[in-house]
Amino acid sequence: MADEAPFQFLHSEVIEYIYKSADSGEVENGRNITKLENMGLRVGQGLIERLTKDTARFKDELDIMKFICKDFWTCVFKKQIDNLRTNHQGIYVLQDNKFRLLSHLSAGKQYLEHAPKYLAFTCGLVRGALSNLGVKSIVTAEVSVMPACKFQVMIQKS
């Protein structure tokens, strides 16, 4: 039994709940995505606070990103990010070849359009975690072949 199952099932129910209680349509879909993203944001903030309680200070931004890819990802998804790339100018791409919150969807192309609602929470999760570590960012996600998934993090210099 996978340890992350209770979290996965609850995550699916939350999406179901939010989409069922709202009207359909483009505008509403956008609002629902925002709701999920905000929920992820707060969960990410809470989690990272607990996770870094006894951690040494991070050296730099890359050090923080590595922590997100390893410790943070493992805590939530019971696996690490498979690949981390950066242009060394504030853009990071985190690739998960078997993203857990997509793995229950069929890999068929016809489900690709549903992917965004399964990614919004996690985009918020990453943004929330980073924000609590003092890093402001914009996080987006894209899927080309399910259940592989890329999260792009754009650091916002202030």
Place this chain on the structure above:
Amino acid sequence: MADEAPFQFLHSEVIEYIYKSADSGEVENGRNITKLENMGLRVGQGLIERLTKDTARFKDELDIMKFICKDFWTCVFKKQIDNLRTNHQGIYVLQDNKFRLLSHLSAGKQYLEHAPKYLAFTCGLVRGALSNLGVKSIVTAEVSVMPACKFQVMIQKS
């Protein structure tokens, strides 16, 4: 880092979200409790299905209850139920001396009134798990001293 943290934080956010998006008042509070209970129901159904995939058939009702107290509880809350009692006439009392979804609340009496909303999801969870195993039940919860908690399961004979 406790493994159940992502689930806990998400659970808290769900309560927050449901209560924030509804009006306040007695009636609304009842509706929110029902929403949480229904969400738990579906999560419980999904989880038990996955958990019992490779399990031998259960001998009887008590055997099922023991599975809920051990395997199922451990899967969700990373601990077992501390005490299981029954009157052998269809009533079971499951006691958790340190219920995880209450442990972030202060133990003070003033928070006791908030306990129901932190228990509704789990009541549904147990009811959903049992229903998928063919056992119809009514599940209620009570707290006397936080974070200890008792779940009462009344089996509905058909």
